[in-house]
Amino acid sequence: MSKILVIAEHLGGKLNLSTARAVSAAAAIKPEAIDILVLSDNVDTVAAEAAKIEGVSHVLTIARAENAHPLAAVLAPQIAKAAAGYSHVFAPSTTFGKDVLPRVAALLGVAQISDVMSVEGTHTFKRPIYAGNAIITVEADPNTVVVATIRTASWPAAATGVSSGQIEAISVDVALPSHTRFVELQQGKSDRPDLQGANKVVSGGRGVGSKENFEIIYKFADKIGAAVGASRAAVDAGYVPSDLQVGQTGKIIAPELYIAIGISGAIQHLTGIKDAGTIVAINKDGEAPIFEVADFGLVGDLFKIIPELETLV
Template identity: 50%
Template sequence: MAILVLAEHDNASLKLDTAKVVACAQAIGGDVDVLIAGDECAAVVDAAKLLSGVRHVLVAQSAQYANGFADNVAQLILDLADDYEHILAAATSQGKDTLPRVSALLDVAQLSEVVEVVSSDTFVRPIYAGNALATVQSHDAKKVLTVRTSAFDAVSNDGAADVVIIDKVFDSVTQFVSQSLSKSERPELGAASVVVSGGRGLGNGENFAILEKLADKLGGALGASRAAVDAGFVSNDLQVGQTGKIVAPDLYIAVGISGAIQHLAGMKDSKVIVAINKDPEAPIFQIADYGLEADLFDAVPELTDLL
């Protein structure tokens, strides 16, 4: 049995999500190959070769793959699909864009947001915003899965995979126009070991500066609830929750966040959860490991000064 993992990268570095998807693939069992579709991505290839348990790193380099367009990458995966029983990708924007196309082209059902492997054909995935878990068995000849990476630990970097060059390009009607990227010195939200998130209790966007200082002291990433994003306090790339980023850091600090189901679905797997809220009835306290009932405008600056 062979498994194909679609690498998550930006042509410059391999994302941690890939190592976590490889861990899921190893739980399924079989030979694991990693597909890198990109352009001028030698550093990504070097990093992928080191992933423990990977047999081959398949490399398709072309300007056509530079921006990860789903139609191009899906065609590439389809061309390779005969050799694999399972095709996996992280449940990120790229994975959610690419694998549904792959499953449609293969005429199989996709299994989304897998959080546990029961067997090679049976998987666990959350439903109802994570309030229930469904165990799903697939009878399709090929299994196409997106993986919720917060549920898996990354594999180590002690591998020595072979590199296989794939010289394949496909006609495409998609054309790259431009992109707008948010740049920050802080860690990427999905890969950070510490996340400090703010909610509507911050009152406005300017007050998020309080959280930025705390996040910088802890070397962590900044996050936000959907309520804060919808209110225009911060950009939507900081949103944690069912319709935002799913995170599972070592430490998650929720500041001024009530704890709506939508938000809890995105962070409840965090190793340690700290909640700061002046409302003693806030639902966030029910799942928090540590709770501080206090005014955030007093508590957060004081905590930052103590670090």
């Protein structure tokens, strides 16, 4: 029987929703047990949140001062040791998971499977390639541990309820590297919903015209309670910071509603929104590729259309 270890992603003492999505992928395998591993200097709050995710048997914690910040070089040796006895090790396919899990796979001597979007069997999975233009089926060696990142946009978050998972502190005997150290974390602060977990997202592209003009995107997003995103073209033009970028080289998201404003629809951008529920496109170019995937399209000047939409909200 399969036994799966899910690596918890957290920041500032708060569990990231991506962890619950990884649990959903684990549950699709129908394993004997799903455990979550929390690594931190102070594990209590995150472990308590993780224990509330339905389907989780145990929440294992490793509390060490070295785990105060999620450094892949420091976390990976501990995860590899803790993975003993597990058939699968999963982590979200986020910046965190993409940083940590390849090191874990290397330490365990296996090839990582990236961006799992569906489970076909205990060792058989589907994942996108070629910027999402093709889906391939990959099969892992059943005699080795499966190390995989989970495409969070393809999975719903597992439900949460009362605490059901048992919390257990463990220790691992492993030497930690000293060549990597934490210097500083820089992150933007916003009262808007998190881009990767938001149900509604409003994104702007090069068609917005300037950094100053992008205020119309922020204002409209705030009006409807949405997160703000952007195309790579808008980021490269300096309209917004890179952490708002949606697409193949940015964030992969799956909101219930995605509104693309002034975005032409390059394939790299469409890769990041292919799992969105409803896509609305606003662009003055009626031939823009974004209209090929949009459920609803408005052709016209965004600076006239958006104020009209705001009056209807």
